[in-house]
Amino acid sequence: DIQMTQSPSSLSASVGDTVTITCRASQNIRSYLHWYQQKPGKAPKLLIYAASSLQSGVPSRFSGSGSETDFTLTIGSLQPEDFATYYCQQSYSTPQTFGQGTKVEIK
Amino acid sequence: EVQLVESGGNLVQPGGSLKLSCAASGFTFSGSAIHWVRQASGRGLEWVGRVRSRANSYATAYAASVTGRFTISRDDSNSTAYLQMTSVKTEDTAVYYCTRGDDFWTGYYFAFDIWGQGTMVTVSS
Numbered sequence: 001d002i003q004m005t006q007s008p009s010s011l012s013a014s015v016g017d018t019v020t021i022t023c024r025a026s027q028n029i030r031s032y033l034h035w036y037q038q039k040p041g042k043a044p045k046l047l048i049y050a051a052s053s054l055q056s057g058v059p060s061r062f063s064g065s066g067s068e069t070d071f072t073l074t075i076g077s078l079q080p081e082d083f084a085t086y087y088c089q090q091s092y093s094t095p096q097t098f099g100q101g102t103k104v105e106i107k
Numbered sequence: 108e109v110q111l112v113e114s115g116g117n118l119v120q121p122g123g124s125l126k127l128s129c130a131a132s133g134f135t136f137s138g139s140a141i142h143w144v145r146q147a148s149g150r151g152l153e154w155v156g157r158v159r160s161r162a163n164s165y166a167t168a169y170a171a172s173v174t175g176r177f178t179i180s181r182d183d184s185n186s187t188a189y190l191q192m193t194s195v196k197t198e199d200t201a202v203y204y205c206t207r208g209d210d211f212w213t214g215y216y217f218a219f220d221i222w223g224q225g226t227m228v229t230v231s232s
Contacts, residue, residue: 031216032216033216034216034219038152043222043225044219045222046219049220055220094157095170096142098152099151101152
């Protein structure tokens with residue numbers, strides 16, 4: 001199975017900050033990497049697919065980059081509604097696997 | 108409206124069985140792969156398994172933690188997928204989500220673009 005490792009596990013930031021979350025795959029997954037946002041008590045929501053493509057309706061302050069094994073999610077100018085947990089996921093091979101999550105909290 | 112709606116979550120005793128449903132609307136269900144993902148309280152997301160479309164012979168795949176105990180199926184005529192859980196364990200306690208992914212290449216790289224609201228399964232005596 002492909003292991004997905006996110007860092008950090010949590011972070012504190014202020015409204016207006018730029019936040020960066022990284023995700024590392026245990027083997028080359030090309031661009032089969034996606035980012036999801038999850039708020040408490042809610043289902044995950046797709047933000048970025050194929051490493052860097054913005055899902056329809058997602059604000060442009062969210063961006064993704066990377067390929068093969070190293071990926072980054074950047075949130076520019078953090079907004080109050082962005083405080084949530086973020087997960088990366090690979091769909092390169094079965095079983096699809098998720099990172100352990102990064103909780104973005106208000107400083 | 109594009110949506111997935113899960114149902115069937117309940118309290119079940121260890122060793123018991125439960126069947127979850129996932130009703131779809133607003134998109135081409137028959138051409139989609141349907142996945143189940145679970146989340147224990149305070150924990151991360153765990154992929155449980157998936158069923159592919161008829162064109163891919165309704166092929167299924169499962170996480171090692173549920174292989175031999177869980178079965179995923181679908182009824183395209185009713186746009187509904189199912190997760191049959193048997194020999195359940197306390198560690199199966201979680202919110203179970205169904206989610207949609209492409210079953211053929213579309214450039215979406217098989218991301219999960221539609222999610223249900225989840226249904227809670229509690230395994231306890």
